[in-house]
Amino acid sequence: MTFRSRLMAEKINIDVIIIGAGLTGLTAAWYLVKQGLDVVVLEKDNRTGGVIQTFSEDGFVYEAGPNTGVLSHPEAAELFEDLAGRCRLEIANPDAKRRLIWKSGRWHALPGGLISAVKTPLFTAGDKIRILGEPFRRKGNDPFETVSGLVKRRLGRSYLDYAVDPFISGIYAGDPDRLVTRYALPKLYALEQNYGSFIRGAVRKKIDPGDERMKKATREVFSAEGGLASLTDDLAEGVGAGRIFLNSKDLTTVISRKGRFAVKGSINGNPLELTAPYVISTVDSAVLPSLFPFLDRDDLSSVTNLEYAGVTQVILGFKNWKGPELNAFGGLVPSVEKRDILGVLFTSSFLKNRAPEGGALLSVFMGGYRHPGLLELNDDKTKSLVYKEIQEMFGIKDPDPDILRIFRYKRAIPQYTASSKERLEAIERLEGRYRGLVLGGNIRDGIGMADRIRQARTIAGEVVENIRGRQKE
Numbered sequence: 001m002t003f004r005s006r007l008m009a010e011k012i013n014i015d016v017i018i019i020g021a022g023l024t025g026l027t028a029a030w031y032l033v034k035q036g037l038d039v040v041v042l043e044k045d046n047r048t049g050g051v052i053q054t055f056s057e058d059g060f061v062y063e064a065g066p067n068t069g070v071l072s073h074p075e076a077a078e079l080f081e082d083l084a085g086r087c088r089l090e091i092a093n094p095d096a097k098r099r100l101i102w103k104s105g106r107w108h109a110l111p112g113g114l115i116s117a118v119k120t121p122l123f124t125a126g127d128k129i130r131i132l133g134e135p136f137r138r139k140g141n142d143p144f145e146t147v148s149g150l151v152k153r154r155l156g157r158s159y160l161d162y163a164v165d166p167f168i169s170g171i172y173a174g175d176p177d178r179l180v181t182r183y184a185l186p187k188l189y190a191l192e193q194n195y196g197s198f199i200r201g202a203v204r205k206k207i208d209p210g211d212e213r214m215k216k217a218t219r220e221v222f223s224a225e226g227g228l229a230s231l232t233d234d235l236a237e238g239v240g241a242g243r244i245f246l247n248s249k250d251l252t253t254v255i256s257r258k259g260r261f262a263v264k265g266s267i268n269g270n271p272l273e274l275t276a277p278y279v280i281s282t283v284d285s286a287v288l289p290s291l292f293p294f295l296d297r298d299d300l301s302s303v304t305n306l307e308y309a310g311v312t313q314v315i316l317g318f319k320n321w322k323g324p325e326l327n328a329f330g331g332l333v334p335s336v337e338k339r340d341i342l343g344v345l346f347t348s349s350f351l352k353n354r355a356p357e358g359g360a361l362l363s364v365f366m367g368g369y370r371h372p373g374l375l376e377l378n379d380d381k382t383k384s385l386v387y388k389e390i391q392e393m394f395g396i397k398d399p400d401p402d403i404l405r406i407f408r409y410k411r412a413i414p415q416y417t418a419s420s421k422e423r424l425e426a427i428e429r430l431e432g433r434y435r436g437l438v439l440g441g442n443i444r445d446g447i448g449m450a451d452r453i454r455q456a457r458t459i460a461g462e463v464v465e466n467i468r469g470r471q472k473e
């Protein structure tokens with residue numbers, strides 16, 4: 001009898017139930033299983049990976065969701081080390097690391113050194129001089145200062161418009177006037193708070209990068225060889241198919257006697273009921289009221305009012321690329337330029353085997369917090385907007401790609417705005433009231449893949465420690 005059929009037939013006790021088989025849920029499950037715990041992952045869809053989904057088609061390998069992450073926490077590099085022999089980390093080609101910014105009808109490289117910083121037309125002469133004073137400017141004392149406020153105060157308006165705003169579009173698909181630095185960019189916030197200045201902080205960190213483990217946290221851009229789904233597929237395989245219940249629908253939780261959690265629902269029309277002392281949620285905030293109906297409504301509303309930015313990703317694959325050389329990571333479009341796209345990744349320039357020889361794979365992003373209406377466009381309208389932008393930005397008369405795929409995410413990226421303080425406090429109160437309840441996922445602790453991996457591993461570590469502690473009690 002398999003673990004799964006025993007579980008269903010005999011209602012055996014398990015240690016942990018995880019809701020959601022995206023990167024967070026699978027990473028947490030993988031580390032818990034490695035520690036010998038009995039874990040079940042409940043997933044509503046018929047596949048694992050969540051927003052991570054890789055397709056191979058006609059010589060192209062493309063992503064429907066995220067394309068790359070940054071190894072910003074040691075846990076991300078360590079996950080690939082721990083998975084050794086399975087999926088392989090791929091670091092983006094360093095020869096294609098230039099970031100281009102669209103200004104006044106053409107692309108300009110974001111400066112990477114002093115001379116290019118002096119010469120670039122992206123920033124005003126006044127701001128270039130002003131930046132020399134950055135190390136001596138007083139540090140801010142408003143914990144709710146927006147990203148715009150912080151950047152204007154320390155660097156100047158043109159740095160906000162032509163460096164930080166497009167960067168925020170690329171990461172958050174968000175609005176720097178609304179995102180609060182402390183929650184949205186905690187490392188940047190800490191740089192100012194701890195060192196008094198971005199420049200002084202960056203120099204100090206270069207001189208003292210921390211211990212060997214902290215050195216694994218870098219700014220390198222990563223994917224996995226063959227696409228990001230090979231990471232989530234390998235995690236799923238490590239967890240074991242028998243422990244991942246796909247097509248788990250209408251999940252809801254009740255608290256059973258002795259404070260255990262009973263998660264109920266159905267799979268393919270058959271009733272499902274599992275009981276465990278730990279339940280870890282990794283889902284969108286909107287799912288929480290039905291998943292945990294016993295939670296305090298007021299606290300929960302501080303979590304469910306989290307706003308999300310929608311994103312449309314358009315994949316363009318050219319077998320025979322006739323445009324300009326794409327030896328860069330991609331191009332970002334500042335909102336002041338008032339264009340219809342947020343940016344373009346030149347995916348085949350920095351990742352291996354993404355397009356046939358002589359071809360190119362581009363990922364175009366549209367929508368975001370500021371242009372939700374663009375997500376409502378039908379395929380034809382989306383396509384013609386993208387073609388128009390590609391024609392103008394790359395000088396291609398008739399784009400005519402060999403493949404064109406459109407993926408829409410209405411709730412792609414949570415926006416860590418001023419409401420974050422209340423949300424995080426509410427999560428802490430809710431978890432505090434129910435021992436064994438973990439409200440994880442990207443409702444807290446960061447939106448990037450490295451953030452997700454770090455959170456999952458932290459949660460897994462805490463659960464293991466608590467279970468071992470309970471066993472000793």
Ligand SMILES: Cc1cc2nc3c(=O)[nH]c(=O)nc-3n(C[C@H](O)[C@H](O)[C@H](O)COP(=O)(O)OP(=O)(O)OC[C@H]3O[C@@H](n4cnc5c(N)ncnc54)[C@H](O)[C@@H]3O)c2cc1C
Nearest residue numbers: 020022023024043044050051065066068069412447448449
């Ligand atoms: C278009 C897009 C582009 C992105 N680009 C980048 C990038 O370039 N770099 C980067 O680092 N990050 C990027 N991200 C963010 C990154 O992909 C995510 O933070 C990460 O993959 C989220 O993983 P997760 O497991 O927390 O959530 P998800 O992947 O959303 O997984 C949650 C899972 O829970 C399941 N679920 C939901 N409700 C229920 C329910 N009621 N019952 C059971 N299961 C349920 C879902 O089906 C899903 O499988 C991007 C995200 C999107 C959408």
